[in-house]
Amino acid sequence: METDAVEDRLGEVYATLPPGERAIVRVLLDDWPFAALGSLRALAERAGVSPPTASRLFDRLGYRGFADFQNAVRKGARERSRLLEFVQPGPERAAAGEATGGAVEVRRAADELRAGLDSTLAAVTEPLLEAAAGLLAGARTVWALGGPLSELAAEYLVRQLASLRPGVHRVPGDPQARARAVLDLGPQDVLAAYDFRRYSPATARFAGAARARGARLVLITDAWESPLAPEAELLVRLPREAAGPIAPLAHEIAVTELLLVAAAARLSPAGRLADLDAIARTL
Template identity: 70%
Template structure:
């Protein structure tokens, strides 16, 4: 099915736009196409910018105004619906595996882009922060928390003082009260950006904690808080939001960190020995 040219155009220019216009694009992409179908004022209010700022965006992108932009969105939506109907009518059940084949190709392309985005200097800088921090805290949203948990589980084998940010407000407050400049937050924040992640990170930054942010090409609202920013593509495997990209870049970060920790190999050997010793007395954890 054809790519939506409106979404493609918004995505392509996002990084080049002024902050206010980027906020408009972020709202549109987060809730596309519905955010585009209300009034200009409603869209501006959601992005917390003025209507003239929103209006400038659409002229900058080549539309004659907001109404022209909305017409383009509606036109493609109608064509999208017609294409889906044709596909449903003409595709026999025996052709179903082709869907997963296309999803695999999209996932592979997204993974290639992810690995290209994780440059050696970027990984080395993050690895250095992970090695030097007094404590490391991982946090993510409703799905990306799985990548944060993966980071924490693996990194805890390489060094002490690693934990996942707890889920409840009271527990997070207990973490915040002791945070300082020696603490490092590693946050995963993707569309739709998690308010709870933003609230914790901003509070942590106000107490001097440093931030490594892994986000998408449209950037989390926390981008201006990050000491190191990792932008990943978000090509989907069909309708499924990809976690593979986040885990892949996390593994590269862990490799970079391990190379800077002189005693990580010895620590892992000790952990293996302790695990084997305890295995005789305790059941394995799930």
């Protein structure tokens, strides 16, 4: 069984929608399927749009109003999740044996990961990388943060970029430490934020405070776009393909690798890396 057809449809049409209807889709996908099961007014309020704007979205999608859309969501919610498809054998897989079924799903996941990675790398164009390299190499300081899983990509960016240039920091978790970090930010500083569904309120708060101090935002997000997208000076949008039932962290790391290579070409860090290696041998 494939992913919920309604959820898939929302992702497919997202890029073609006007801003107000995109806001509705972001709310729906960020809290799927629960955001779809309340009232139309409540959904519109969460998205910051009017109820008629929300109604136009469901008309555009071919439903006979919001109630018809909710019925489709409920029908999909009754069916097995995609995670169950990967971890619970169906009749055909049970007949073939669990090990054989597992091997099939692993191969399928590998194929999807490979295809998703190809489209992700294709989406990061040379002009985009050049612009990112200029920001990451030229900033006075670079700060990075992410959400519950994407923080791993942010940590990777910090560790590698700090070897290439000084003034690279991970945004601390403690609120007081975050406040001190924001206090010293200005237009010469860059914040690299990784923000994917479900979008992180903590990331949004820090990025908003950093932007208020003039810091420049490099945002790495998904096809549905983080709510921070309008604030970004540079937006890196990853396609929506995933590998099996999990979020593909490999895509985020791959894009980070490209950003690092592009920044390194601007920095010529051979001397710094040699010094770092020599110091490391003494410690």
